[in-house]
Amino acid sequence: MTATKPAALAALQPQRVLDRCAALAQLTEMDGGLTRVFLSSEQREANRLVLGWMEEAGMRARVDAIGNCVGRYEGEAPGLPCLMLGSHLDTVRDAGRFDGMLGVVGAIECVAALHATGTRLPFALEVVGFGDEEGVRFGATLIGSRAVAGTLDPALLDRADAAGITLRDALAGFGLDPAAIASAARAPDAVLAYAELHIEQGPVLESAGLPVGVVTAINGGNRFQVEVTGMAGHAGTVPMGLRRDALTAAAECALAVERVAAAQAEVVGTVGRIAAHPGAMNVIPGRVTFSLDVRAPTDEKRLAAIDAMRAQFAAIAARRCVDLSLAPLWEAKTAPCAAGMQRQIAAAIHDEGVRVHHLPSGAGHDGMALVDLAPIGMLFVRCAGGISHNPAEAVTLADVATGVRVLLRFVLAFTAPVHS
Numbered sequence: 001m002t003a004t005k006p007a008a009l010a011a012l013q014p015q016r017v018l019d020r021c022a023a024l025a026q027l028t029e030m031d032g033g034l035t036r037v038f039l040s041s042e043q044r045e046a047n048r049l050v051l052g053w054m055e056e057a058g059m060r061a062r063v064d065a066i067g068n069c070v071g072r073y074e075g076e077a078p079g080l081p082c083l084m085l086g087s088h089l090d091t092v093r094d095a096g097r098f099d100g101m102l103g104v105v106g107a108i109e110c111v112a113a114l115h116a117t118g119t120r121l122p123f124a125l126e127v128v129g130f131g132d133e134e135g136v137r138f139g140a141t142l143i144g145s146r147a148v149a150g151t152l153d154p155a156l157l158d159r160a161d162a163a164g165i166t167l168r169d170a171l172a173g174f175g176l177d178p179a180a181i182a183s184a185a186r187a188p189d190a191v192l193a194y195a196e197l198h199i200e201q202g203p204v205l206e207s208a209g210l211p212v213g214v215v216t217a218i219n220g221g222n223r224f225q226v227e228v229t230g231m232a233g234h235a236g237t238v239p240m241g242l243r244r245d246a247l248t249a250a251a252e253c254a255l256a257v258e259r260v261a262a263a264q265a266e267v268v269g270t271v272g273r274i275a276a277h278p279g280a281m282n283v284i285p286g287r288v289t290f291s292l293d294v295r296a297p298t299d300e301k302r303l304a305a306i307d308a309m310r311a312q313f314a315a316i317a318a319r320r321c322v323d324l325s326l327a328p329l330w331e332a333k334t335a336p337c338a339a340g341m342q343r344q345i346a347a348a349i350h351d352e353g354v355r356v357h358h359l360p361s362g363a364g365h366d367g368m369a370l371v372d373l374a375p376i377g378m379l380f381v382r383c384a385g386g387i388s389h390n391p392a393e394a395v396t397l398a399d400v401a402t403g404v405r406v407l408l409r410f411v412l413a414f415t416a417p418v419h420s
């Protein structure tokens with residue numbers, strides 16, 4: 001294998017990776033932008049392209065029971081357990097062209113390089129293009145990767161999209177059998193590990209001046225709806241000292257979120273949505289609702305930050321004579337990247353001559369589901385300005401070249417079992 005390593009690296013064509021991301025970006029439901037949702041006709045076209053690229057790269061390619069593209073490149077003997085690579089092919093609304101797609105196309109490029117140089121490994125490789133990660137259509141994220149991990153809740157089949165089409169009907173419309181989704185699940189002994197290349201979607205690598213980085217964990221998160229109830233009143237007649245203004249109380253809470261999060265490294269807290277009722281220029285807001293989103297790379301840090309925020313909210317509410325309640329909307333545990341995967345990805349970065357930098361992922365990824373199936377690892381590629389979920393999302397050819405070279409070095413040197 002050592003002899004073929006430089007040959008396989010030299011066979012990589014990073015420009016082709018960018019060209020294929022551009023081709024996928026054409027498959028969109030919106031004029032002048034990119035939106036491609038789960039089980040849409042655009043996804044059907046994207047799958048067709050991706051399956052073709054997989055076959056061209058020497059893989060046996062198929063669409064699984066939930067609509068994911070799965071390509072398999074056999075190892076030194078047929079039927080060996082696989083190292084799974086991949087990312088997602090769906091997008092948010094008005095998306096960039098690299099979030100997800102870069103990981104799928106980059107993984108295919110690595111297999112193409114192995115195929116072109118006749119390189120076989122002591123394990124199989126599989127590349128998966130997940131059909132749903134973003135959760136845009138059915139309001140539930142990670143449907144594709146949960147199905148592969150065997151953790152998809154069958155009750156989701158009855159979940160409807162904005163047009164009233166259920167997941168069950170959408171699967172049937174896509175030519176899939178909703179009764180067969182369990183067959184998308186993989187046996188744990190068939191998957192050695194899962195590794196994903198993804199754009200960072202944040203500014204950390206750019207500010208460190210580095211093209212790639214090793215992900216330590218996919219941050220867990222909590223979301224709450226917070227409701228503050230004070231007393232509505234006439235904006236002209238109620239003196240300042242006699243007000244129970246729900247909006248100014250909520251504003252203090254937002255500042256408390258910022259203060260608590262900033263005090264703890266790698267904790268982030270955001271109030272992204274706020275609504276004042278009744279919402280008139282001449283009425284003191286009597287009721288305010290706002291969202292709270294808290295994330296951190298360990299569950300311990302996240303829960304401690306939430307406790308601190310709750311305590312500050314209670315103090316603010318008491319001082320201002322308003323009522324405050326927190327309703328949990330969503331919770332995800334931290335998905336730690338296996339220590340052995342971090343070590344192997346770091347070694348590949350080092351071998352590429354790049355300084356190794358570790359960072360957590362503030363965004364969610366397919367690994368959050370796959371961690372229930374196999375050890376996970378992630379490699380981040382720098383993106384311009386840290387901008388993502390935005391048409392301005394951009395990467396450079398040089399960074400993509402470094403990213404796929406590091407991914408291929410990791411694949412070539414990969415050893416299992418991975419100790420987490």
Ligand SMILES: [Zn+2]
Pocket residue numbers: 088099100133198365
């Ligand atoms: Zn993504």
